[in-house]
Amino acid sequence: MTDIESTPTGVQHELDVDDVGEIADNVLENVERVIVGHRDAIEHILTALFGRGHVLLEDVPGVGKTMLSRAIAESFDCSFKRVQFTPDLLPSDVTGANVYNQRDQTFEFREGPIFANVVLGDEINRAPPKTQSALLEAMEEGQVTIDGETHAVPDPFAVIATQNTVERDRTYDLPMAELDRFMKKLELGYPTADEESSMLENVVGTHPIETVEPVATLADLEAIRTVTAGVTVEDPIRTYVTRLARYTRNHAELGASPRASLLLLRAAQGRAVLHGREYVVPDDIQTEAPVVLPHRVRSGTTERSSAELVADAIEAIPVE
The missing domain is CATH 1.10.8.80 (Magnesium chelatase subunit I, C-Terminal domain)
Structure with a gap:
């Protein structure tokens, strides 16, 4: 495992293209310890992260969408939160809400799970459009507005959402305004026979995701985004x-x-x-x-x- 060093807050962290390539190779190798195959999908998610984009993963349950998202986040030492979208989920369950503090007799803002570097919206199409729309402002503007007050989400910020494609009668279509905010829509597909056999060997006992360690820093990801913007x-x-x-x-x-x-x-x-x-x-x-x-x-x-x-x-x- 490659040793990584953190960059103090406020210190400019600079990389060149060769550095980015080396970091990307390390992350790819690290994620492939968890996800067997799907290298193209891993590359697509990385290029989306580098280009400040969000990703929609659409496929049948059980092909590794959640593990892939978590492995990439942990490889960059990012904060990671998961939101399980359900029909009764409220927008405030995603964004957070102002809560009255009886002791101080004041309202205080309690952050929702959207306040993370990488947010996994699991089965996003299970929730009604009103709840899905809680993501729109954060995805486009990097902020959420609660009771007229604006709160910035962490930077870097990325949403990786999954869609349930099996139970169509129990899901909602994503509005075009929401679809258009996702840079990419990917399908993982089933693994090959050899890949599935290798995966079964890896997960017997402890799942590899439990032992994933960062091979890059959050400052690296910020610097990579700067390099990407200058291409x-x-x-x-x-x-x-x-x-x-x-x-x-x-x-x-x-x-x-x-x-x-x-x-x-x-x-x-x-x-x-x-x-x-x-x-x-x-x-x-x-x-x-x-x-x-x-x-x-x-x-x-x-x-x-x-x-x-x-x-x-x-x-x-x-x-x-």
Whole structure:
């Protein structure tokens, strides 16, 4: 296990692209001690964290969505909280509330579980839209407003939410305004036979998640986000992203929003630093587009899914 050193609060912590690549490799290796396979999904979550994005994991129960989220948070020594979304969950159960202190005869704010660096919203679609909306302000603005008073959530901040895809009759659809705030939507899928056998070997006795130790610091993640934000995006790349977005708008009932274009660029910047580059290349865009764009697109026809429409866009739009 790699030794890590903390950075004192208020001290500027600087990294370069090579440092980021080394840290990312350590985190990938650490998470794979817990999650066998799914390397692509782990990379996608890391690039989302690097690009200041949130992730929606959609799959059947039992494929490791919760363990994956927790392992990544603990690898960066982040504060981690889990919210189990249920039909009777209230917005204040997520954000917190002002509570009357009889001794002091004053109201004091008690933080909800949203006040963590990484928040896992488990089975988010089990709760009604009113409760789901408790996440929106924090996801977009990094704050929550309670009784007219604004409270900043920790920085860095990221939401990793899971969706139950089996019991559709007992769940609520996520509003488009909420879906659009998730940088990526991922599906893990079942492991291969060899991966499942390896997983069973690892979890006999003590589960590996119980022994996960940090291999990076919270200051490292903050510095990585700064490096990612500085990755060069040349004009041809920006034009390419714009043309992909416009293709979806011209060929679908609902196309990708301007926010989608921005988050696609941020995800591509995260992909670039993951591979030790200070600039975005078309391959970064083409790797990220299939998980950034489809959940924002409504094709308007049963003949072509939103994922197929995005794939068609990548095929049809040349890189100039």
